[in-house]
Amino acid sequence: MAADAFGAFLAARGLRMTRERGAILAEVLRRSDHFSPEDLYETLKRRGAAVSLASVYRTLPLLADAGIITAAERAGKLTRWERAAGRGHHDHMLCARCGLTIEFHSAELERLQARLCRAHRFTRLSHTLHIHGFCRACARAARGAAPA
């Protein structure tokens, strides 16, 4: 279904659904985590789908425009992407020690933001919330390692 949606999206813009774009889309849909363009490229190569890195870079923004994925973060140098949650959206808690990503959603948070935007006469389109810190395991480890 996402493939059809993407095809329609492309057609509406006079673009074409090619084998490469199909392969990239399929791989993206298979993923549920965050991935970098390089990640995706390596995986595709490993699976035998001959798609160049340039095409991966060219296709990701298209998938984003089509609403199928969104840019998730810019950790270090890499840009990471993730599958769009279809309808809703979620925010992230990122563990600074082990890299764990916790995805969460809070209707209350959304409502609060809407209220804040209204107060500032700001028309909200999207948002990104990243909470940095330590996951449970790492917080415990840190406590054990540096008790002083």
Place this chain on the structure above:
Amino acid sequence: MAADAFGAFLAARGLRMTRERGAILAEVLRRSDHFSPEDLYETLKRRGAAVSLASVYRTLPLLADAGIITAAERAGKLTRWERAAGRGHHDHMLCARCGLTIEFHSAELERLQARLCRAHRFTRLSHTLHIHGFCRACARAARGAAPA
């Protein structure tokens, strides 16, 4: 005062307060907006403070560790920094059309985040919230430009 704090921070790490670091710190404190390393470098050069771009890049992370500035965003390729709000912290609304940045703070938002983190057993250190959309003027302009 911030200069003293930075000096103490450096001393505690066996680092030295140099003329260059002093100049960079002074310029950073003079700024109230978001700035890129390049921005800062150009301004310093214009003011006659001979500080190399490499030193700017080397000093910004130190100022961040000292809590004087924080990395604000990654628009395009540039990394932008801003002065830390001293005590509190604020979030951002970014206008996609004119680039306006609205800074805001909401105690309720902070409380809500604390609650969400507790629920996920996550130890929060910091967070970044960027709301993307249109500022009042641009929203009005957009409505006028594309009324259909």
Place this chain on the structure above:
DNA sequence: CGCTTATTGCTAATGATTCTCAGTAGCATT
């Protein structure tokens, strides 16, 4: 004042992302 060693400026290197360009392939029409 004289050391020790952190720091600086310059410049080359790095590395993710983008561009270029010649060859290839959708797809609508004939």
Place this chain on the structure above:
DNA sequence: AATGCTACTGAGAATCATTAGCAATAAGCG
């Protein structure tokens, strides 16, 4: 099925922010 018009692709060069390497300086301590 063949043709024409373009979008698309792969490979490698080009960009450009950020880093690393190195010789020359200059903090900060005794």
